[in-house]
Amino acid sequence: MKESIYTIPINEVFGRLDGCPMCSLERGLESASLEYVMGAAMMEPDVRVKTNEQGFCAAHLGKMLAMNNRLSLSLLLESRLMEVEKALFARGGKMAPVECDAKKLKEATARATSSCFVCARIEGFMAHCNENAIFMWNTESEFRARLEAQPFFCIRHCDMLLGRAIKLLRKKELAGFAGAMARLCGAYAGALREDVSAFCKSFDYRNAGAEISAAASSSAERAAAFLAPST
Numbered sequence: 001m002k003e004s005i006y007t008i009p010i011n012e013v014f015g016r017l018d019g020c021p022m023c024s025l026e027r028g029l030e031s032a033s034l035e036y037v038m039g040a041a042m043m044e045p046d047v048r049v050k051t052n053e054q055g056f057c058a059a060h061l062g063k064m065l066a067m068n069n070r071l072s073l074s075l076l077l078e079s080r081l082m083e084v085e086k087a088l089f090a091r092g093g094k095m096a097p098v099e100c101d102a103k104k105l106k107e108a109t110a111r112a113t114s115s116c117f118v119c120a121r122i123e124g125f126m127a128h129c130n131e132n133a134i135f136m137w138n139t140e141s142e143f144r145a146r147l148e149a150q151p152f153f154c155i156r157h158c159d160m161l162l163g164r165a166i167k168l169l170r171k172k173e174l175a176g177f178a179g180a181m182a183r184l185c186g187a188y189a190g191a192l193r194e195d196v197s198a199f200c201k202s203f204d205y206r207n208a209g210a211e212i213s214a215a216a217s218s219s220a221e222r223a224a225a226f227l228a229p230s231t
Helices: 008-014 021-038 045-054 058-066 070-089 102-112 117-139 141-148 155-168 171-201 219-227
Strands: none
Touching: 008 021, 008 117, 008 141, 021 058, 021 070, 021 117, 021 155, 045 070, 045 117, 070 102, 117 141, 117 155, 117 171, 141 171, 155 171, 171 219
């Protein structure tokens, strides 16, 4: 298939053969989304409506603070605080202090803390990327070989890809894709378990003085990246 704006980023991360390709893709999307919301987009009315309504999760607020663009962030937070104040606490809003009902206030605060503009944007892009990756695997032999040559897919992204595959592929195609993912991730999980075991055994008094391999030394970090990766 001829490369397009939809396939170029996927081919790029799959060409690196460095960790989970979908984690790499998601990190790039996160970085681009943070730059987007803190840049010119923050002055676009439709974007501000969404950021005011959805707010930001703790993880992304922390990353936005680390970008050292306090004015842009403060402008976003100012209008977000106005939205929260109006929705939760202002007279005539969902929960005026004079007539406070604990249950309704709890429901309102839950809504105010359950969404994030950046998370939603990344999730939308990743859904399209997962669909495109499945389509490329199903239609391009070259990409199929490239997918099966990956070091591993983390459990979370393996789950996401399988979820899309179940909806997009026919029974025989789905069995082939699931088999490829199981072989790849199963082999990696087994090798990783051996490396973690080797690290644990290195603390046995019987192995005192023995050199610890690089693979064993990095096994905890690699196991975390496989089991529960963070962006």
